Amino acid sequence: MHRVALIKGDGIGPEVTEAAMEVIRAVTDRINFVEFEGGTEVFRRFGVPIKDEDLEEIRKMDAVLFGATTTPFDIPNYKSLIITLRRELGLYANLRIIPDLWGDREIYIVRENSEGLYSGEYEVDDGRIVDFRVITENGAERIAKFAIELAKERNLKEITFVHKANILMGDRFFRRIVLGLAEREGIGVRERLIDSFTIELVRNPWQHRIILSENLFGDILSDLASIHARSIGIIPSGNYGTEIALFEPIHGSAPDIAGKGIANPIGAILSGAMLLEYLGLNGRVIWDAVRDYVKEGNLTPDLGGNAMTVEVVNGIVSKIEEREIDPIEWDELWVDEIRINTIPTLFMK
Ligand code: 48Y
Numbered sequence: 001m002h003r004v005a006l007i008k009g010d011g012i013g014p015e016v017t018e019a020a021m022e023v024i025r026a027v028t029d030r031i032n033f034v035e036f037e038g039g040t041e042v043f044r045r046f047g048v049p050i051k052d053e054d055l056e057e058i059r060k061m062d063a064v065l066f067g068a069t070t071t072p073f074d075i076p077n078y079k080s081l082i083i084t085l086r087r088e089l090g091l092y093a094n095l096r097i098i099p100d101l102w103g104d105r106e107i108y109i110v111r112e113n114s115e116g117l118y119s120g121e122y123e124v125d126d127g128r129i130v131d132f133r134v135i136t137e138n139g140a141e142r143i144a145k146f147a148i149e150l151a152k153e154r155n156l157k158e159i160t161f162v163h164k165a166n167i168l169m170g171d172r173f174f175r176r177i178v179l180g181l182a183e184r185e186g187i188g189v190r191e192r193l194i195d196s197f198t199i200e201l202v203r204n205p206w207q208h209r210i211i212l213s214e215n216l217f218g219d220i221l222s223d224l225a226s227i228h229a230r231s232i233g234i235i236p237s238g239n240y241g242t243e244i245a246l247f248e249p250i251h252g253s254a255p256d257i258a259g260k261g262i263a264n265p266i267g268a269i270l271s272g273a274m275l276l277e278y279l280g281l282n283g284r285v286i287w288d289a290v291r292d293y294v295k296e297g298n299l300t301p302d303l304g305g306n307a308m309t310v311e312v313v314n315g316i317v318s319k320i321e322e323r324e325i326d327p328i329e330w331d332e333l334w335v336d337e338i339r340i341n342t343i344p345t346l347f348m349k
Contacts, residue, residue: 002279002349005057005064006033007050009081010040011253012263013067019265019313020065020272023289026317028281034061038081039069049081055088059244062349063275064089066248067268070255085246086113087120091239092139093146096222096250097270097342098229100206101294107225108210110147110159111218113239115139116170118215135170135214140177146240147212148185149344154209158188162197162213162221174214194221201225222250231302233264236271238278240347245278247271261308264300266290269316277342279349289319 006021008014021033036058038050058064064085071080085091094113099106119134151159161178163171175191182189190208192200194217201208201221205228213221226232232251239246249267257263273286297315299305 002031002062002281003060004031004033004275005061006035007038007064007066007081007085008035009038009067009069009253011068011070011255011258012251013069013253015258015261015263015309016249016265016268017065017067019309020268022313023269023286023316023320024272024276026320027276027285030281031279033065038085040072040075040078043075043078049079049084058085059089061244063244063278064246065272065275066246068249068251068253070253082248083118083120086239089239089244089246090114090241091244091246093143093240093347094218094237095146095150095240095274095342096218096225096235096237097274098205098222098225098235099270100229101234101266101291105206107205107208107228108150109218109222109225110143110150110210110212111222112139112143112214113218114215116215116217133168133170135174137173137177140174141181144178144181144212146344146347147210148182148187149346151187151210152185153344156187156209158190159210159212160190160192160208162192162194162211162217164194164217166193171214178212197221198224202227226250231264232267233300233302234266234270236267236269236274238271238274238343240278240343245275245347245349247275247278261310262300263309264302265309265312266294269313274342277348283342285320285323286316289316289323292319292322 008017036054043049069081092114094111096109115134117131117133119132121132123130147159163175165171165175179189201224226235229235235250237248237250249271251267273283276283293315298307300307
């Protein structure tokens with residue numbers, strides 16, 4: 001049995017994580033979910049976004065499934081729950097998959113997840129605040145390795161590295177490390193500057209298969225790229241470290257539609273697929289079922305339909321059942337094919 005921590009978060013977080021769990025249960029009975037609380041409510045009571053003892057328990061788990069939270073910036077000293085989890089669990093690689101669910105293309109965005117402007121280091125002076133954009137040798141190397149391994153396992157010859165090395169010293173340093181490792185590993189690097197790349201990402205996105213970037217650039221690029229998936233509501237992600245990984249849809253908590261039952265569950269469901277792949281289970285069947293469903297099924301309003309969340313979940317579960325797969329057999333028979341799908345073997349649990 002695998003033990004997976006469940007943190008639903010707020011807004012539509014609970015609705016979409018419930019949806020993901022239901023789909024996971026249709027594929028495998030080998031996962032035990034253990035729920036933990038986190039977010040602004042916990043902060044009000046305990047002064048931290050998640051309790052230390054809960055973090056200790058989560059560290060012992062195999063993976064985390066996360067919903068969504070909103071970080072208000074008007075609560076003094078409040079720290080984002082997801083940023084805290086990424087830091088505390090050492091989740092340095094953030095892989096966001098922009099799928100064309102109606103076709104067969106995908107863009108993989110590999111976002112450095114632990115440093116850059118998210119270092120948490122800042123200096124306050126009289127009338128001046130400095131946020132430190134930290135790039136370390138170790139940080140640059142491990143994220144470059146993640147992107148390059150991904151390229152090798154997906155039989156790609158190159159990655160796209162997006163930076164601002166013309167101006168930023170940190171990116172010059174980062175660039176040298178990426179180019180050096182890529183050369184040693186026989187992978188080509190297409191270099192782009194972040195500013196002009198945004199135009200290319202709007203106009204001509206699909207020629208880039210793996211995009212590597214530092215933390216804040218990766219944050220912005222992944223929201224921008226989501227327009228090519230038709231809705232940010234369908235984009236899944238995995239946050240990987242050396243000990244554990246956390247899976248979450250990239251959308252926010254969408255308070256405007258929370259509780260209405262119309263949130264798009266696909267981003268969370270595909271995050272569930274990535275979670276299964278990480279554990280060596282059959283995530284592929286979920287990807288296939290989602291692709292089958294969206295081509296003919298009623299979709300949620302963000303995708304132009306009028307479906308409720310539950311209708312989409314039931315539709316995807318039916319597609320899984322139609323495939324008549326014995327989950328246990330699949331686990332063992334297809335593991336190599338599944339591994340190639342979204343995560344380099346080296347980084348699996
Ligand atoms: O995961 C994301 O891309 C979110 O934008 C978070 C980020 O900056 O990485 C922020 C989530 C939050 O507001 O706590």
